[in-house]
Amino acid sequence: MKAVLDACVLYPAILRELLIGAARENLFQPVWAPRILEEWRRTAERHGHSVDADITLLKQEFPQALTEPVGVVLGVDLPDPADLHVAEAAVAAGAARIVTANLRDFPQRRLSSIGLRATHPDEFLRDLCRQHPQALRRIVDQALARARAAGSSLDQRTMLRLARLPRFGKAMLRMDAQDAG
Template sequence: MRVLLDACVLFPSVLREMLLGAARTGAFLPLWSERILEEWARATRRLPAGAEAVARAEIAAMRAAWPESEVAVDEDLLRTLSLPDPDDRHVLAAAIAAGAEVLMTLNRRDFPPRTLARHGLLLREPDGFLTELHHEGFDLVGVASDVLARAESVSGREQALRGRLKRAGLPRLGKALAVSPTAGHPT
């Protein structure tokens, strides 16, 4: 499955790490455009010093891990598209150019389902998407354990997996994983 990731799902670290971890299991091929990655990097300027450099290093790692994932946006196609927020047309154009089946975003209102359907695209939000992948048998317990370990390393304190995922906007996934082994961490 080919899934275009909007900048809004790449910006939050736990959400991004869960999505990319799921992609590493072979569940889907993540896709993006240069502009989407740049949007994410620029958004980190609002964070403490050094955040943009970290984002750019992560972008380089993503490009190395998935060299086939970056798509060029056809400017002619871009001009023909209409969305409630014209600034989001590049995301739709990238999804179309990539041959994506899914457009992953948190901005549901900016991507009308009928518009996406005309281009063979389905809009998905990360929580439901990742929960379905877990139920389909992809190892999201392992992914979540790795993400939690990194979060604990950064914060310097132990965290409950379910609570961490809930704070990351993944409450359904957290609940689904709570009934699965979680590498010894409390749920």
């Protein structure tokens, strides 16, 4: 399954790590366009971070992810016309999903007319967890280990809550409880 990752799920880092971890496990194929990567870069810079190296590495690791939606005409209006490029990238790449935290900007009624669905990252990761629980366990454990290696004292629940993934966090807690019981 191909899914466009909107800029708002590439920053913050924890959310990006979880999504890219799922892509590394071949649970989905990520898609982005140059404009999405540029939005991510600008957002990170506004928060005092540079993601140039991250962008370069992702382009190398997922060369098929980069799509250029040149000449794509959707025939659909979105609440914010500046978001059309995300839907255009999805159509150009043959992706059926847009993973975004800004669901208001991608109304389902309008997207379904062009064969797309917008999904919040919380729902997206929860769905992947239902299908591939052990892979998601590894991905979360790796993200938590990287956060701790960088000096964080976060626990799993707090990390996922800060990443605005409450339902996915609960799914992980249920999985932990089942494994312990």
